[in-house]
Amino acid sequence: MNPLQTLRIALRALTRNKMRSFLTTLGVVIGVSAVIAMVAIGDGAKARVEATFAAMGSNMLIVLPGTSTAGGAMGGFGSMPTLTWDDLVAIQTEIPTVRAAAPQLRTNAQVMSEEQNWGTQVFGTTPEYFQIRTWPIAQGVLLTQGDVDGGSKVAVIGQTVADKLFGENSNPTGHAIRIKNIPFTVVGVLSKKGQSQWGQDYDDIVIVPVTTYQQKIKGSLKNYVEGSVAVSATSADTTSRAESQIRAMLRDRHRLPLGADDDFSIRNLSEIASAQQEGTRTLTTLLAAIAAVSLLVGGIGIMNIMLVSVTERTREIGLRMAVGAKPADIRLQFLVEALALAVTGGLIGVALGVFGAWRLATSFGWEVLYRPDVIAIAVGFSGLVGVVFGLYPAHKASRLDPITALRFE
Amino acid sequence: MSGRSLIQFQDVAKVYHMGDVEVHALRGVTLGIEQGEFTAIMGASGSGKSTMMNIVGLLDRPTSGTYLLEGEAVSTLSTERLAEVRNRTIGFVFQSFNLLARTSALENVELPMLYANVARAERIRRATASLDRVGLGDRADHHPNQMSGGQQQRVAIARALVSEPRVILADEPTGNLDSRTSVEVMKLFQELGHSGITVVLVTHEPDIAQYASRVIQMRDGRILSDQRQQPKEAVVPPWTDGDEVDAP
Ligand SMILES: Nc1ncnc2c1ncn2[C@@H]1O[C@H](COP(=O)(O)OP(=O)(O)OP(=O)(O)O)[C@@H](O)[C@H]1O
Ligand SMILES: [Mg+2]
Numbered sequence: 084m085n086p087l088q089t090l091r092i093a094l095r096a097l098t099r100n101k102m103r104s105f106l107t108t109l110g111v112v113i114g115v116s117a118v119i120a121m122v123a124i125g126d127g128a129k130a131r132v133e134a135t136f137a138a139m140g141s142n143m144l145i146v147l148p149g150t151s152t153a154g155g156a157m158g159g160f161g162s163m164p165t166l167t168w169d170d171l172v173a174i175q176t177e178i179p180t181v182r183a184a185a186p187q188l189r190t191n192a193q194v195m196s197e198e199q200n201w202g203t204q205v206f207g208t209t210p211e212y213f214q215i216r217t218w219p220i221a222q223g224v225l226l227t228q229g230d231v232d233g234g235s236k237v238a239v240i241g242q243t244v245a246d247k248l249f250g251e252n253s254n255p256t257g258h259a260i261r262i263k264n265i266p267f268t269v270v271g272v273l274s275k276k277g278q279s280q281w282g283q284d285y286d287d288i289v290i291v292p293v294t295t296y297q298q299k300i301k302g303s304l305k306n307y308v309e310g311s312v313a314v315s316a317t318s319a320d321t322t323s324r325a326e327s328q329i330r331a332m333l334r335d336r337h338r339l340p341l342g343a344d345d346d347f348s349i350r351n352l353s354e355i356a357s358a359q360q361e362g363t364r365t366l367t368t369l370l371a372a373i374a375a376v377s378l379l380v381g382g383i384g385i386m387n388i389m390l391v392s393v394t395e396r397t398r399e400i401g402l403r404m405a406v407g408a409k410p411a412d413i414r415l416q417f418l419v420e421a422l423a424l425a426v427t428g429g430l431i432g433v434a435l436g437v438f439g440a441w442r443l444a445t446s447f448g449w450e451v452l453y454r455p456d457v458i459a460i461a462v463g464f465s466g467l468v469g470v471v472f473g474l475y476p477a478h479k480a481s482r483l484d485p486i487t488a489l490r491f492e
Numbered sequence: 493m494s495g496r497s498l499i500q501f502q503d504v505a506k507v508y509h510m511g512d513v514e515v516h517a518l519r520g521v522t523l524g525i526e527q528g529e530f531t532a533i534m535g536a537s538g539s540g541k542s543t544m545m546n547i548v549g550l551l552d553r554p555t556s557g558t559y560l561l562e563g564e565a566v567s568t569l570s571t572e573r574l575a576e577v578r579n580r581t582i583g584f585v586f587q588s589f590n591l592l593a594r595t596s597a598l599e600n601v602e603l604p605m606l607y608a609n610v611a612r613a614e615r616i617r618r619a620t621a622s623l624d625r626v627g628l629g630d631r632a633d634h635h636p637n638q639m640s641g642g643q644q645q646r647v648a649i650a651r652a653l654v655s656e657p658r659v660i661l662a663d664e665p666t667g668n669l670d671s672r673t674s675v676e677v678m679k680l681f682q683e684l685g686h687s688g689i690t691v692v693l694v695t696h697e698p699d700i701a702q703y704a705s706r707v708i709q710m711r712d713g714r715i716l717s718d719q720r721q722q723p724k725e726a727v728v729p730p731w732t733d734g735d736e737v738d739a740p
Contacts (some may be wrong), residue, residue: 084606099594402590405551406651407579407607409572485551489590 084412086419093420096392097427104424107388110381111428111468112435114374115461119436121370122457124443127450134277142182142316143215144326145350146174146333148308164307165346170336171312175211177332180325182317185212186293188310190301194289195261196248203244205262205289207296207310213273215315223256223271226292234294238267241286242275262289265299322353378465381428382472389421389476400480401488414481421473422466429465433458496563497524498658498690499548504557506543506713517543519713520557525692525706527658530685530723532701533694535710541694542663544710548692549582549661550574562658579607583652585662589644591636591651597623598632601651608655622650626680642673649680653689660684663694671699672728678703679726 097104148165168186175184188207193200206212210226213219221242230237238260240248249255255269276285297303316325326349333347393400400413437453444451506518517540525531533541546552547559550566559567566577583604591600601619610618623629626646636644645665652660662681666674674697681691682703693704701707702724709716 085609088606398590399592402592403603403607404575405549405578405584405590406604407575407655409575409607411572412607486546489586 084408084415089412089416089419090423092416093423096396096420097423103388104427107384108381108424108428108431110377110384111425111465112381112432114377114381115429115432115465116436116439117370117374117377118461119433119453119458120440120443121367121374123437123440123451123453124449125367125370126452126454127440127444130452131450142319142322142325143352144314144316144322144329145187145352146312146314146329147348147350148311149347164304164309165337166308166312166333167306168308169306170333171308173332173336174312174314174329178325178328180317180321180328182315183211183214184312184314185209185215186308186310187212187313188293188296188301188308192263192289192300194244194248195264196255196258199248201244201247203241203247203287203289205291205296205300207291207293207300208313209293212290212313215313218276219274220271221274222254223269225271226290231292231294234298235292236265236267236295236299237270237292238262239271239273239290240269241273241284241288241290243284243286244289245272260289262291263300267291319353322351326351378468381425381465382468385421385424385469386472386476388424389417389473390479392420393417393476393480397483397488397491400483401485401491404483404485405489410481413483414477417477417480418470418473421477422469425465425469425473426462429462432465433462436461497560498527498562499523499525499692500560500563501544501547502558502560504544504547504554504559506540506547506552507555516713518547518554521713521715523708523715523718525690527690528685528688529706530681530691530704531693531706531708532704533692533708533710534696534698534701535716537696539710540713541710543713545661545663545692545694548659549584550578575607579604579655581658583649583655583657583660585645585648585652585660585665587664587667589636589641589648589668591644591647593637594635596633596635597628597639597647597650600636600647601654603651604655618654619650622654623647625653626650640673641669642676645669645673645677646680649677653684657689659690659692661692664696665693666695666697666700674700675703675726675728679728682723682726 146166149163171184171186174181185208190205191202192205193202194205195201208226209231210228213225220239223239226237226239229235240255240260245253245255248260249258254272256271258269260267260269273286273288273290278284291300301309303309314325314329316322330345330349334345337346339346403413404410437458440451440453443449501521501523503520503522504518505516505520508515508517521540521544533544535541543552547554548561550561553567558565561577561581566574569577591597592603598616598619601622602615605615605618620629620632623632626649628643628646628650631639631643631647634643636647639647645668649660649665660681666677669677678700681693685691685705691704693700695701702721703726704721705723706718706720708718
């Protein structure tokens, strides 16, 4: 019998018991929708984490002053200055795995243009900072070493600040702003970086030369860096090595005895990133296990209903054999029925999974990423489940003796 | 008996094993049935009639002896080959009709052709012609539950005829029909005989056997008697008369 005809007969048999067929496919539906939803959400989260870390800067380490003793007398990171400007120079010059290092002095301040007023954060740093964070300029120019050396009253502003102070699609370069009432000239606008994973707006920032910052905005602690140090390693592979080298060097420079706690801490952003990806991976594995169990249960359900169907249709099978069906024809017919059940379940599962992931994503503010290859594999796999679990009932049907089958009540 | 018979049994025996018990359903039957013959097989229950029909219809194999169909020793063929020969050469009519439920008469009649890979248009053409032949051309899209027993059996006969078989095997085809409808079916079988199709029929009713041109009596797996006779002509009123059902 030709395959199309076989499929038609199978579909007709299945639509005859619509409710039963539907219930039978549920296991596969749940299994496949779980796979689709979990991959969509997992991939969405991964893409978002990756985008976030791409925005923060590649191979980035942050060195913070203060002890890392949890809840210790020092009162947390950054509370007590322990990093000196010489430490910064040493990090920059003495460690070969470090590509660049820059101070990050930060305060909140009111910033004004001629018409507008906006509360934002002001950063004092050096030109290396833009390189560390891989943050290109959109309009105008970046800060230069000359600006730092001369203590110039120039500023580079983020997109959000540009929008708030000068309106959207404006060109603020060359315009004046006042930070804490001190006049600065805007020399450039940074390209848009978007939001961090935690909803912080990267573009809500004003960046000034570190020297100007110390002289005009916040005052200076003389030898100590009154903030943190951003470091970029030479590559992703050397980031961890750079971290341990910086730690060893700083301990040495601060003359910390063996066994004493660090009086600084180092955050490795790529480690945080991979820890988060590890988290998604664990979740993904868990969901995959759930999906596998549902598919297994779904497959057993299909096998069960196919066995019932073979029994119910014993006379039909006997008749088909009497009029010329070969065992292979009967086997194929039931196999195609099981396959059709499973693939239908798979397709419903895809629809449900896509919809479910989208619903979850919109209500929790997650991102989803649908991958056609995963969808194709899921449908293909449900088909495989149908074939595997349909094999035994189909074989049983094909082995019936036509005489006995025709006499079956 | 000539070796040229369409159906040729040579000392055919069939033994069923039920645990330790051996049931001798056929004990060495030798028989020839010619093309176009209309044979009725009679005999007490358990005498081996159905067993013989199943062997003739290639649904079963003899335990010993040989069966030649169109001169070919079919008892040694593979299951697949048997299915093909059955599909081409033999049409079955059952006591309980065995039509597919919730399937139109036309599609029921098409069934054997599905397994012969006949193209769709040709299937419909031949199925329609076959239904016409049994007087049900106007019922092609009726389902079995919309037809009387007689009509259902005629659909079954149309199905048996559709592959233009050489042999029609009917095991108690009138067992579930009233006497009037039984005569209708007999008339149909007589017409088939005239057109060269060989009909073998099992029946318990002597009335029915009268319409055959040959009557074989069986007992205990053996042929007791084998007589050719002048068949009684089946005369019935037109098909539709009084045979209407809950058709819309
Ligand atoms: N599959 C089987 N297994 C065991 N014994 C069987 C089987 N089929 C038939 N028999 C036995 O073989 C003998 C002949 O059976 P068969 O069905 O041919 O009789 P029959 O003449 O058709 O009877 P009936 O008129 O009741 O239909 C009986 O004794 C029956 O019990
Ligand atoms: Mg019988």
